[in-house]
Amino acid sequence: MAEYEMILTEVEGRVAIIRLNRPKALNALCDQLMDELGQALRGYDADPGIAAIVITGSEKAFAAGADIKEMQGRSYPAIYLDDFIGKRWEAVTYVQKPVIAAVAGFALGGGCELAMMCDIILAGDNAKFGQPEINLGVIPGAGGTQRLTRAIGKSKAMELILTGRMMDAAEAERANLVARVVPAAEVVAEAVKLGEKIGTLSAPSVAIAKEAVNRAYETTLAEGVKFERRLFQSLFATADQKEGMAAFAEKRKARFENR
Numbered sequence: 001m002a003e004y005e006m007i008l009t010e011v012e013g014r015v016a017i018i019r020l021n022r023p024k025a026l027n028a029l030c031d032q033l034m035d036e037l038g039q040a041l042r043g044y045d046a047d048p049g050i051a052a053i054v055i056t057g058s059e060k061a062f063a064a065g066a067d068i069k070e071m072q073g074r075s076y077p078a079i080y081l082d083d084f085i086g087k088r089w090e091a092v093t094y095v096q097k098p099v100i101a102a103v104a105g106f107a108l109g110g111g112c113e114l115a116m117m118c119d120i121i122l123a124g125d126n127a128k129f130g131q132p133e134i135n136l137g138v139i140p141g142a143g144g145t146q147r148l149t150r151a152i153g154k155s156k157a158m159e160l161i162l163t164g165r166m167m168d169a170a171e172a173e174r175a176n177l178v179a180r181v182v183p184a185a186e187v188v189a190e191a192v193k194l195g196e197k198i199g200t201l202s203a204p205s206v207a208i209a210k211e212a213v214n215r216a217y218e219t220t221l222a223e224g225v226k227f228e229r230r231l232f233q234s235l236f237a238t239a240d241q242k243e244g245m246a247a248f249a250e251k252r253k254a255r256f257e258n259r
């Protein structure tokens, strides 16, 4: 039986906002919360009225990681058979629409990993990022060793992961982990603005651009460039490509119909 709703949702224009809602536990990511998050993400991804999704927490914590108290007593066979972290946590990586993490406060362990699964991270100026799992006698288990290394490079990722040190928003911006730093109180509004801007563009182009950028993580440069070219060519089958290019030539604003 669910304790209470661990995520809150609202829609502003064409942007869905999913707010993690376990303030007393600094939004520790327990199974119930991750199940609710997955369900909300799948719902908004399927909703044609939604162009982008923002995931956020509170001003004190985006999320302080996986729920340590919930997982501490689990056995190896139990977490292996449950594929702990796997299915439940990967929901965000299957979303076709852009997902923006609006991070204020702590984004630690699984919180940092969840933010890194999103497409864009906007950081509040009080944000703190880190992978402190080493202090618990484990290592990151939701992609932290891989995504952080790809985002900020080996040396800095090693330093953070091997020591558990946190980095503040300014350092995270210098390290290219986040797209931009804004005042913490404005991070959700800025993320919504960004989602709205993306929502004015052609939805097929946006989804395909996201797919192409994500492929950069998975393949060689030559294969990635070939993949990009095929996707680029495929967009000439859309009405939005005709409209976008006609609008440029006619010096007017494009009216995309998402087809």
Ligand SMILES: CC(C)(O)CC(=O)SCCNC(=O)CCNC(=O)[C@H](O)C(C)(C)COP(=O)(O)OP(=O)(O)OC[C@H]1O[C@@H](n2cnc3c(N)ncnc32)[C@H](O)[C@@H]1OP(=O)(O)O
Pocket (backbone or CB within 6 Å): 024, 025, 026, 028, 029, 064, 065, 066, 067, 068, 069, 070, 085, 106, 108, 109, 110, 111, 113, 132, 133, 136, 139, 140, 141, 142, 144
């Ligand atoms: C996903 C994987 C596989 O990668 C694994 C992980 O994510 S493991 C978790 C990694 N995260 C951490 O190790 C961070 C743990 N939290 C902290 O270090 C601190 O809470 C803090 C630095 C984020 C904030 O410190 P402070 O302001 O002093 O607040 P606290 O009193 O410590 O916390 C308030 C309240 O929240 C509970 N809490 C915080 N984090 C977690 C967590 N990850 N799991 C469960 N509960 C958490 C904390 O216990 C406090 O609750 P009470 O004990 O007072 O009821």
